[in-house]
Amino acid sequence: MARYTGPVCRLCRAEQKKLMLKGDRCKSDKCPVNRKRPAPGKDPKARAGKRSDYGVQLREKQKLKRIYGMQEKQFSLFFERALRMPGITGENLFVLLERRLDNVVYRLRFAASRSQARQIVLHGHVTVNGKRVNVPSSLVKPEDEIAIGETSRNLLVVKDSLKEFGKSGVMPWLSLDPDAMKGKFLASPRRSDITDLADVKEQMVVELYSK
Secondary structure: OOOOOOHHHHHHHHHHHOOOOHHHHHHOOOOOOOOOOOOOOOOOOHHHHOOOHHHHHHHHHHHHHHHOOOOHHHHHHHHHHHHOOOHHHHHHHHHHHHHHHHHHHHHHOOEEEEEEEHHHOOOOEEEOEEEEEEOOOEOOOOOOOEEEOOOHHHOHHHHHHHHHHHHHHHOOOOOEOOOOOOEEEOOOOOOHOOOHOOOOHHHHHHHHHHH
16 A cells, blocks of 8 residues: 655654654654744745645645645545445544544554554554454454553554553553553543644635535
8 A cells, every 4th residue: 555655754754743743753842843944945935825725725735634644546435435424524534533543542542653653553453353454454343452562562662652552651542551551442432532633624624525
């Protein structure tokens, strides 16, 4: 599967927002957003004028897609699935994105970033209900138990990431036993529960795909 292999800090600069793509670096003084570096490209000030409606919608879609580390084709498939679900399409999209296994691994503090979580899953270090799963885009269901495999519990990246649990805990739709390195997906979140992405305007993403 294709994936972005360029400098991820460039993506944060393009959106002028922390997308939390590099874990602890995003919280440090090295973060380009903290240093107020301009958007990439030649003469970004010349492109800083008023955006069209399409331009605003495109930026919201790119922001959301990059936060969850997805390519266009996969993101559009998730949107189509959200469109077929009953309820509000934008909220459905968020629920599907939050149910991705790599995102849940990240939310459970097993990884410092979603890209790191994706690697942990791909390398077979994660189990769902006791069975090893190595597909980052697989969707977890309420009451599913997500754990680090027994042979992988000495991974330093996981131990270091779990230190964040003592500082910030986990999202309310999750539970975690840090000593056993296992957690549970209690229920699908509501849009209002995803407070760290409150500034993302998912309705603009819906409007973009509806054109």
